[in-house]
Amino acid sequence: MHKVMIVDDNMTNLIMAKKALEDLYEIIPVSSGKIALEFLNEMPEPPDVVLLDVDMPDINGFYVISQMKNVEKLARIPVVFLTAQEDITTEIEGYSLGASDYIRKPFTATLLRKRVDIHIRFVEEQKHNEKVNEQLQKVLSEKIHNIVELEYAIVEMFTSLMSNRSFIISEHCIRVEKYMSVFLDALIESRQFSLEETDAQILKFASKIHDVGKICLTDRCLADMGDLSIQEKEFNHLHTVLGAEAIKKVMDVVSDNQFLKYSYNMCRFHHERWDGKGYPDKMMTNNIPIEARILAIVNSYDNFRTTNDGADPLTHNESINRIRLWSGTHFDPELVDAFLNIESKIGAVRFDNQP
Numbered sequence: 001m002h003k004v005m006i007v008d009d010n011m012t013n014l015i016m017a018k019k020a021l022e023d024l025y026e027i028i029p030v031s032s033g034k035i036a037l038e039f040l041n042e043m044p045e046p047p048d049v050v051l052l053d054v055d056m057p058d059i060n061g062f063y064v065i066s067q068m069k070n071v072e073k074l075a076r077i078p079v080v081f082l083t084a085q086e087d088i089t090t091e092i093e094g095y096s097l098g099a100s101d102y103i104r105k106p107f108t109a110t111l112l113r114k115r116v117d118i119h120i121r122f123v124e125e126q127k128h129n130e131k132v133n134e135q136l137q138k139v140l141s142e143k144i145h146n147i148v149e150l151e152y153a154i155v156e157m158f159t160s161l162m163s164n165r166s167f168i169i170s171e172h173c174i175r176v177e178k179y180m181s182v183f184l185d186a187l188i189e190s191r192q193f194s195l196e197e198t199d200a201q202i203l204k205f206a207s208k209i210h211d212v213g214k215i216c217l218t219d220r221c222l223a224d225m226g227d228l229s230i231q232e233k234e235f236n237h238l239h240t241v242l243g244a245e246a247i248k249k250v251m252d253v254v255s256d257n258q259f260l261k262y263s264y265n266m267c268r269f270h271h272e273r274w275d276g277k278g279y280p281d282k283m284m285t286n287n288i289p290i291e292a293r294i295l296a297i298v299n300s301y302d303n304f305r306t307t308n309d310g311a312d313p314l315t316h317n318e319s320i321n322r323i324r325l326w327s328g329t330h331f332d333p334e335l336v337d338a339f340l341n342i343e344s345k346i347g348a349v350r351f352d353n354q355p
Contacts (some may be wrong), residue, residue, distance in 0.1 A: 007036040008053040020109035033059030054083040158209040177208040179298035206263040213243025244268035265289040316347040
């Protein structure tokens with residue numbers, strides 16, 4: 001049974017209102033604003049509607065409603081003012097404080113029941129809608145969870161394929177994912193770039209498959225990056241396109257998926273350069289998606305530290321100096337500055353197979 005609190009210092013009015021409604025609702029009669037506030041704050045389940053007298057000697061109705069609106073569990077309770085005043089200013093003030101309705105005194109029992117019925121029906125509809133929204137939110141959360149699981153499965157599938165094809169590629173991608181995680185956390189914290197934390201989570205694990213196109217490369221291209229013919233180097237550059245096209249086939253089936261979009265952009269554009277001299281599309285500056293510009297830095301850092309295009313690997317400091325040197329040519333200068341700010345954190349990253 002719905003509960004209705006009636007607050008009125010006039011006992012005659014209080015009894016009349018109680019008798020008019022007690023057959024339909026559980027009535028909580030209260031004789032002052034002070035007691036009403038005490039009851040409302042202490043009740044485990046507040047009433048569904050409050051009928052509130054405006055003119056009371058200790059605490060008036062306006063004060064009661066203003067206090068209710070400051071308490072989360074009370075703020076949404078419909079408040080219907082009971083008043084004998086004809087002053088329009090009083091009515092406007094009540095509505096401005098959040099009142100749902102006004103009932104003039106003296107009122108008839110029939111009118112009071114009808115008006116309260118309207119507000120109770122509104123409360124029922126509101127609760128029904130909230131329940132439906134909760135159910136929809138639960139379904140949506142389950143769908144999102146399933147989508148995220150599928151995305152992780154795709155990453156792990158490609159990672160497994162890369163591992164079977166080349167231990168060097170798979171280890172590189174694992175390291176890049178870790179560096180991306182550190183870098184993205186710093187970028188989010190700085191609030192300097194248009195990145196959201198939810199985007200960063202997707203980017204971190206999507207970066208792990210940025211080199212998936214290398215599955216299609218020859219053994220020589222995979223094993224000897226420093227002594228390749230011009231034709232082999234050109235074919236090696238195709239790994240960006242091959243990986244992106246594989247992801248594009250999935251995008252054609254699954255539309256509007258942020259994970260696939262980020263994966264595609266990082267696959268295809270992580271070797272583009274700020275000055276437009278990269279590959280495969282000769283994109284430049286901010287035309288390169290930001291996720292690919294971020295990846296370009298951490299990808300190069302790991303390459304400097306490991307394969308270094310067939311030359312001796314660089315130390316951490318040497319790698320940082322080269323990234324600094326390539327700012328404005330290979331890399332986005334603002335992102336380079338952000339990377340240099342956390343170079344100690346990057347240098348501190350360790351992996352399971354490190355000595």
